Amino acid sequence: MQLLGQHHVSLMTGQAEKNFDFFTRVLGMRLVKKSVNQDNTTSYHLFYGDAVASPGTEVTYFDYPGIGPSYPGVSSISSTSLRVPTTASLEFWASRFDALGIKRGEFVKRAGRDTLFFEDFEGTQLILAADNGEKGVAPGQPWTAEEIPLEHAIVGLGPVTLTVADPKPTALVLTQLMGFRRIGTYPSPAGNFAEIEVFATGEGGSGAEVHLESRPDLPKFRLGRGGAHHVAFRIPNEEEYAKWVNRIAASGMPNSGEVDRDYFRALYFREPNGILFELSTDTPGFDIDEPIDSLGEKLGLPSFLEHRRAEIEAKLRPLKF
Template sequence: MHLLGLHHVSILTGKAEMNYDFYTRIMGMRLIKKGVNQDNTSSYHLFYGDAIGSPGTELTFFDIPHLGRTYPGVSSISSTSLRVKSSESLYFWKQRFSEMGVKHEEIVKRANRDTLAFEDIEGTHLILVAENGEKGVKPGVPWEQSDIPNEHAILGLGSVLLTVSSAEPTAYVLTEVLNFRHIGGYPSLLGKGFSDVEVYSTGEGGPGAEVHIQAMPGLPKERLGRGGVHHVAFRIPNEEQYDYWVERIQVHRYPNSGKVDRYYFKALYFREPNGILFELSTDTPGFDVDESRERLGENLSLPPFLESQRKQIEEKLRPLILESK
């Protein structure tokens, strides 16, 4: 049994309003859910994705105002990729980033694909990766209410890069526990003397189903703050297979959350040996279980088990005015 690919990546923001402007206006993604952190209902949890909230297209952000900066290091998800259709799209985005003052690098090869690295307004490291007809995880649906042409739209999540002090323990979890396949590697872009980046794939493959690992021994551990990645979630197709994966993690004796019902999906959280937080999440029932696809993200969404507390929750939340400039 195999996981399907990446489900979502969750990041910390200290500036939710600016975050919304960046991902909707500049990146052309859709706000598909405005919720709360279910473990701390005094803060917001924003989800951006494709036009219909497809699993595997979401970047999510926990809003923590006045959060300090991230200090990079090992035991981290050091970059997150977003898929686009072609190398031509990268040139579109490179020009757009230049015009809009987005910090970015040059177009280079990673894992034999054309890529363009850039940063959001809080220093989150992101990479656009061109699919160029490559087979693999199905792309998402472009959000047509943005000004991004469909042929250049963000199509979903690509690979995540894990930076660790030692690659072997994390690779073991991926291959022996989560059933990923090691499919090769590529030279580090940091230069000579740095270890190669190793590539692991699951499901139908392609950039939406990969984890990249780079060992950087000697670096301090990351101190997570604004712009840092909190966790990465991998896709389970349904609740029947969810039970299998919950049991599998428990059999391997990794400390874990046990079953967690997030309403929009079922989840299980555990830390791999280098300390990175992994989540396994179901595709079902989906983000449109409580909102029509036409109205996704328009109102504060609470799962049924929090709905009775709506008044108290809304009183504790700070005012949040989301608009693109």
């Protein structure tokens, strides 16, 4: 029983059209599913990933027009990383961001990798991390996008950073409940604070790491546009999922119980600092209702909502991409 790495990260946007433009045109990712928030079907849920919607490559956004800004702080997923092949890729992206007027930082070593911080138009905290041939969870398949050479394309999710006031209870959940292993530390880019701890699962590598940052000086995070709602971790199949459901229940951790998202099975719980974790299966995948070649072209609804399609579509605002 072992988690394989990151499955997806879900964030908030107030402008789905601009969000689509940023992730598909600027970053060159593929819209692999255009769906709805299954808990609020008046809200779009957009999934961006690699060429074939591989688990571990998706950044997803809930669309809430008019939502206020996020306020950074503790009890948050403070940054989301995206994998690129090499340091030369970072140089390509730095030049691209400069040409497009996108806010970025300088090259920084994080957990031994060359990285580049940048923000989208809503202040989403994003980091490009260079693989440079390291071993670990395999990258996804790059999507062919205009102006972005395949050798520099984004190929999946990298580490997520969790920022908390007290790292000890979160670390215990990661290691004792979820099976992560602590593999090292690195200096905080924020300056004179505790070092950031690095935890890995499965085969390790960029696609299977959580970075835990202690910032007792910060206020509590308030979720809004550009903020991360939750992070999901990969379970290979339904058989393993059933074991994880039992494991989380036996721990006494309050949780959602089994949730069928149709495209994957899910289980939700909050770790002691209040960050929402999800455990999600790799199967059955996003191609159960659309061919791989046309993913994201129509409104995808899970089977349990299909009978309400007319009602749901009537209440959704039209998206003009």
